[in-house]
Amino acid sequence: MKIGIIGLGRMGANITRRLMRDKHECVVFDKSTDAVKGLEKDGATGAADLASMVKALDAPRAIWVMLPSGKITEDTIEALAGAMSVGDIIIDGGNSFYKDDIRRAASLKEKGLHYVDVGTSGGIWGIDRGYCMMIGGETEIVDHLDPIFKTLAPGIGTIDKTPDRKGHDPRAEQGYIHAGPVGAGHFVKMVHNGIEYGLMQAYAEGFDILRNKASTDLPEAQRFDLNLADISEVWRRGSVISSWLLDLTASALAKDEKLAAYTGYVEDSGEGRWTIEAAIEEAVPAEVLTASLFARFRSRQEHTFGEKMLSAMRQGFGGHLEQGHTPVAKGD
Amino acid sequence: MKIGIIGLGRMGANITRRLMRDKHECVVFDKSTDAVKGLEKDGATGAADLASMVKALDAPRAIWVMLPSGKITEDTIEALAGAMSVGDIIIDGGNSFYKDDIRRAASLKEKGLHYVDVGTSGGIWGIDRGYCMMIGGETEIVDHLDPIFKTLAPGIGTIDKTPDRKGHDPRAEQGYIHAGPVGAGHFVKMVHNGIEYGLMQAYAEGFDILRNKASTDLPEAQRFDLNLADISEVWRRGSVISSWLLDLTASALAKDEKLAAYTGYVEDSGEGRWTIEAAIEEAVPAEVLTASLFARFRSRQEHTFGEKMLSAMRQGFGGHLEQGHTPVAKGD
């Protein structure tokens, strides 16, 4: 089918290419004309602005917005709302906060427009591996867009079927689901990312313990100088903790067991934070997901004010003068 | 090669069968004569006791002990030490504490015996899927036993090769590694299980947040009634958090999305606890692995004494009389 795509960064460009490979017609726009030209070479129709994109599509139009969450997505959707017509569809494929989805959909509904939120996982590998999609929206609209989702999804591929899975929605096995009404797609994707943080931190802590088993702080007889590249590789085969994240870890460690190229400064994004806020709203204890987020916060500071305060108290009651150390680079 | 196997529970019996499928000769013993008879039918040589097992093997003898960690493993190894001869090998394939390995090996060395510790992952699936093995011991002894490990390991199978993995030990790709000296095998397996706890808890918390998004404690407009079976299925394909544990989760949820057969009472084993102790010895922050262990501790109690104390303090300063509630079954 014919679809507009706004935002031709890594994700948007690859989604466009995957769609065109399967014969969908793509009209594309990006503030970077180079990005537009790049896609035109691959067969897309470039649009000079939002208005011309809308003109180039047939009613009911479908436009996929693939921009960073926040102001730019908000502004783009607002502009589209002004340019599109009753029955048209705006798809937010980025990482918007699900409460923003609900608010926007209500506002668009007043103008007769439909809104669909798609949580999209797959990263840079998605163009070939396919995108895992979690979709929120009205049933008939989601069904109408099915050809798009079908193309973008990974399909069953070589992954084993889940035993005892009968009478369930067959789309899940293809790699996409209609999660529920507007907001449900991004909500599920948000929790997906929250889990991702937790899984990553579990591996990180485990490898940290392996690495520091060679520490000279330990009695010599209890030290092991372990080969992390081999350990990550062996766990990929037959162990309980094999996963795609472990595959990536094994790949990074195979290149450099010390990971010297990385500073240890780790970013976080809205989804990890919103997951904890959702847990708090629901009164669900989520210790692991929260600790994973906090580890990233901590990674970005040389020290916290709180840590200075601990030292101040220790001096207060015990006269301890904390070592004047600057922090040590452990685990290098 | 010829090998003795002591302990014919689920793991020991399946290991024996996998070895025999590949033409190794197995002499087996278990305190249950039925278990011995079962394996005899499949081609093993049954032994009536440890002494006759030792007699039935050729020097240098190799005996694989596959028993629960703790007293029974300790006693069995001690008994074997009395019955075996200089140059013989005892393999502990169970889940012993690595410091016990180091102590035992030192004691066996005085008698000229060798000790090898093998951390074995694979559970009930290992007989067909193969066992992921982490091995500690002297290099020549581990090399001598290589035919055994090669048979038990999964092999490369259908799992993709890790990119950029060159110049590394090729055994890791086959699913087994010589991790280091005695103790290193169980140490690596211990951390493996620590990570396993963390991964499991990350999924558990995430699904808890999904489940409680239908809670009537939330404003109605913000509730979603999500289909957990479909969500776990879709994440298996193309998402960043796909893993074998997720495959198992999808299978359980496909059978019953409410998991009503489970009480929520969760056991833990030595390895999860020792991982935290190792982290503490190494001064490695391991918040996620620890929280995962503590969640299991908490799952086995109706309430803690600490929680009563919180209520007592609240009444003390605020006159709050905590609800007389018995705990509620949330998330059913």
Next chain:
Amino acid sequence: MKIGIIGLGRMGANITRRLMRDKHECVVFDKSTDAVKGLEKDGATGAADLASMVKALDAPRAIWVMLPSGKITEDTIEALAGAMSVGDIIIDGGNSFYKDDIRRAASLKEKGLHYVDVGTSGGIWGIDRGYCMMIGGETEIVDHLDPIFKTLAPGIGTIDKTPDRKGHDPRAEQGYIHAGPVGAGHFVKMVHNGIEYGLMQAYAEGFDILRNKASTDLPEAQRFDLNLADISEVWRRGSVISSWLLDLTASALAKDEKLAAYTGYVEDSGEGRWTIEAAIEEAVPAEVLTASLFARFRSRQEHTFGEKMLSAMRQGFGGHLEQGHTPVAKGD
């Protein structure tokens, strides 16, 4: 000075009494006429409704709202805004969310009204011990209300002066501060409560460890049957961890070392939750405060869905059938 007080629950009634003891004139209102009559006996002027309260006060009027945070506070302030005149002051002495303060103040400002937020700590002891107050608002308005705050505050009392405290605001030593603009008072009070949760949980966990040192799960030679009442008492004198919360704990344990009257079901309130949300907004790792909140969430459930999921995975990979146990009451 003359002041109106709305909300005559435990906190509002005691605040009124402490004000009247110091010769302030109080006009009071509560939806319960009994509550109003009770205060009238003590010397207050009862008001039949908000309008008559406003009439009974002299411009610039000051009205202290002491109601549960949320809708009732919101509605009351809105109603007052309709009845009061330019230059009048509304004081929210409850536990409102500080972002609500900022929003309300902006709205009231358009009508020429002033808004002051007062975080009030002291609980049921405040009438005699005084109230610790954290105040947000315009400087001249806060200064105008100083006689009220001075009366309500504890004063220096018998508490030692802080050494080296020179050139600081003398009000802090009296037990009240002007924390900053509107919202700052409730923000500081919010963090106060977040810390309170953390302190409480630290004691709770410590006493849990003491209590379970008698557990029959431990080797007999390592068990101690400790007297928690005596331990809490001794720590009150000369130890590093003496505190008012410990005083309350000692009092509760002196009455019943088993705390049998408490179920272990522990409520939480908005402030503990908002503190974590503030930490997330600021990217401050706040592991302890969060864990304290989550411990309360967990205390109110018999089990979590996540725990069932752990059992399902364990069965999936290991064939473990978790014990059918209902949770045990530990530490009774």
Next chain:
Amino acid sequence: MKIGIIGLGRMGANITRRLMRDKHECVVFDKSTDAVKGLEKDGATGAADLASMVKALDAPRAIWVMLPSGKITEDTIEALAGAMSVGDIIIDGGNSFYKDDIRRAASLKEKGLHYVDVGTSGGIWGIDRGYCMMIGGETEIVDHLDPIFKTLAPGIGTIDKTPDRKGHDPRAEQGYIHAGPVGAGHFVKMVHNGIEYGLMQAYAEGFDILRNKASTDLPEAQRFDLNLADISEVWRRGSVISSWLLDLTASALAKDEKLAAYTGYVEDSGEGRWTIEAAIEEAVPAEVLTASLFARFRSRQEHTFGEKMLSAMRQGFGGHLEQGHTPVAKGD
């Protein structure tokens, strides 16, 4: 009574002085002859070595060992055991691990010697404020030493009596308890320190949140530039979270609100670690105490290996190139 004291560091010297103020006769030894001379000036009898100390005391001798826990305490007790006679008493007033106490007492018992473990809290303030003591040992030996404990303890002082405390051991109100058999004293002191870590971290996190409320990462309208010195001071009066640790915090912040003299590098000691190991042995969830310990571990590193691994994974799946930032000094 007459008593020997070994180890004249800050704690040992002050204990000696407090004992002499109350007319006890002290025979003292330290490897530093200056330390011994310093106490001789104050009235103590110096001993040149352990043997002469033993000679200078009367049977049954009591010697208080006040040395850093670990090898030096172990060696000293062993040496004393060789020099002392049946019925004599060794008191370990340091911070030994309680399992070491149990082992030592069993060994000393074979020689007819008694062992008493005293957990001592009070730090540099103890000489005037008194020491809070938690004592483990045989009842008649602890009773025999009562004059020593009575002198060292704070006594009731100006601290209010706990309401409803009837029929309990009166020693607790004086600031010392006989906690149980050998080991119980240090066990209770260990948990005391575990709680101490938790309390300190709760304050540290709270003040971190207050401090970062001025962060330019927040929307300007939501920033507050809070005065931490005044906040810590006001919480000392009438608030629920007043404590001795808060008093010390207020004192440090009064001197320098930025705590610029402290690096944020925070040490931990054995007791914090052993508390977590005890929690694990007892299967008690102790999230807050553990997080407090881990925060200190983290404070001593520039970054962890685990954090680098997070970045490596992020690059693996998303192509994210983490900022090359060196960590920032937040909260200065």
